[in-house]
Amino acid sequence: MHSKLYIPARSAAAPYTVDIxxxxxxxxxxxxxxxxxxxxxxxxxxxxDTEVMILxxxxxxxxxxxxxxxxxxxxxSVFDGPADMxxxxxxxxxxxxxxxxxxxxxxxxTRSFPNRRRAAADVPVELRGAGNCSRQVHNFGTATAFDxxxxxxxxxxxxxxxWSSYPAHKxxxxxxxxxxxxxxxxxxxxxxxxxxxxxxYHRVYGTPERxxxxxxxxxxxxxxxxxxxxHGPSIAAPGHHMYYLNVMAGSGPDRAWLICxxxxxxxxxxxxxxxxxxxxxxxxxxxREGA
Numbered sequence: 614m615h616s617k618l619y620i621p622a623r624s625a626a627a628p629y630t631v632d633i634x635x636x637x638x639x640x641x642x643x644x645x646x647x648x649x650x651x652x653x654x655x656x657x658x659x660x661x662d663t664e665v666m667i668l669x670x671x672x673x674x675x676x677x678x679x680x681x682x683x684x685x686x687x688x689x690s691v692f693d694g695p696a697d698m699x700x701x702x703x704x705x706x707x708x709x710x711x712x713x714x715x716x717x718x719x720x721x722x723t724r725s726f727p728n729r730r731r732a733a734a735d736v737p738v739e740l741r742g743a744g745n746c747s748r749q750v751h752n753f754g755t756a757t758a759f760d761x762x763x764x765x766x767x768x769x770x771x772x773x774x775x776w777s778s779y780p781a782h783k784x785x786x787x788x789x790x791x792x793x794x795x796x797x798x799x800x801x802x803x804x805x806x807x808x809x810x811x812x813x814y815h816r817v818y819g820t821p822e823r824x825x826x827x828x829x830x831x832x833x834x835x836x837x838x839x840x841x842x843x844h845g846p847s848i849a850a851p852g853h854h855m856y857y858l859n860v861m862a863g864s865g866p867d868r869a870w871l872i873c874x875x876x877x878x879x880x881x882x883x884x885x886x887x888x889x890x891x892x893x894x895x896x897x898x899x900x901r902e903g904a
Contacts, residue, residue, distance in 0.1 A: 616827045618817065622834025628656055630714070630834055633797060635721065638838055642763065642862035643795040644719040645836070650674065652712035660705045664722040666754045666766050668698040670801065670858075672713015678705050683730045685711065691801050691856040692770060694897025695736035695751045700761065702726045716799070718754065720764035720862030731759065740890050741777075746881065747891035748777035756868050763862045765794065765870055771847060771855040772893045773803070773811075778845030780878035781816070785823070785841035787865040791873050794863040796839040798847070800831045803854040811853025817844045843875050854896075 615621075625632035631647035638644075644663065647670065648656050667676060673687030676699050683699040701707055702725045709715055737758050739750040752758040754766035771777040784794045802811040812832050819825035819842035829837055849855035861870070874882075 616829060618827050618838040618840070619829045620836040620838070622832065628654065631799060631836055633836065633838070638795070638840075640795045640840055641864060642721050643797055643860050645797045645799060645858070645860045646717040646719075647799070647834075648709065648715050648717065650709070650711050650713065650715060655708050655710040657706070657708040658717075660701050660703055660707070660719070662703055662721055663719040664703055664726065664762055664764050665701050665717050665719040666698050666761075666764060667701070667709065667715060667717050668696045668753065669711070670696075670714040670716050672711060672715070674709055674711015674713070674715060676701075676707055676709050678707035678728055681728065683728075685715070686733065687713070688733070691768065692803055692854055692896050695733040695738060695753060695768070697733050698731045698736070698753045699728070700726070700731070700754075700759070701728050716858060718764065718766040718858070718860040720860070722762035722764070724762040726761055738895060740894050742779075743885035743890050744888035745775050745891070746777065746779055746885065747772065747775055747894055749894050749896055756870050761868065763868055765861040765868065767859050769847075769857050769859065770896050771849040772891050773849050773853045773855075774851040775891060776846040776848050777855070778847045780881050781818070781843040781845035781875040782872040783841070783843045783875075784863075784870065784872045787863070790871060792863055792865050792867065792869050792871045794861040794870070796844070797860040798837045798839065799858040799860070800835050800837075801833045801856040802831070802849075803856070805852045812850055813853065813855045814848040815844075816846060817842050819843070
């Protein structure tokens with residue numbers, strides 16, 4: 614039996630394949646929608662009391678907002694390097710036209726920031742971890758890489774056979790060392806070299822004071838919600854690269870990603886000092902951050 618925090622692929626009404634709002638998730642801040650456009654259609658929305666970051670998962674398009682037009686350059690897939698991203702602030706009407714899968718990451722906000730486009734070439738790329746914990750992070754909307762009111766978002770690619778979001782960590786309290794953030798994991802899994810569909814696994818578990826228990830097999834288009842608790846690992850099956858889009862926001866006064874490792878697993882970080890990054894990285898046209 615699946616957890617109520619697992620949302621299977623294509624469970625939303627067309628043209629959306631994912632439609633997660635604070636109301637449907639049972640929390641206060643974070644949202645994610647994925648719209649599937651065939652090239653002849655469009656979708657019109659308003660940001661209202663949210664700010665959004667819009668990027669193509671596969672395909673591309675244009676966003677019209679406040680007499681401006683922003684281009685989302687096509688990318689072949691989520692494994693093809695970073696994507697263009699368009700940020701829209703609160704109180705904006707906009708229309709997306711194009712083809713392919715377009716992700717709308719969002720969070721409730723109170724301050725207004727200017728609409729703007731971030732080109733794929735300007736997205737900081739980080740190779741995190743080492744050995745079979747190596748993964749690639751596209752920091753297109755993280756707190757230290759992009760100015761916004763509350764929304765934090767990034768993409769992670771985990772080569773087949775590797776573990777990411779590991780050591781397991783949590784961010785469910787507002788303290789000096791941790792920020793409370795609701796988090797959405799949206800997954801896509803690469804086909805095998807033979808063209809067969811792939812899968813992976815994702816884990817969420819709690820503390821004695823706040824129990825939670827999730828262990829899900831995930832496939833392309835699936836979502837796992839993380840309202841609280843330790844989360845990780847995300848495990849990519851051998852032969853199948855794993856992608857996930859993280860969308861986060863919280864109730865604290867500071868927009869920051871501060872985490873606490875599960876103390877039983879944090880020793881792993883020191884082991885990376887003696888291992889090389891997986892040679893399969895980076896994917897696509899990406900390069901090391903700062904290179």
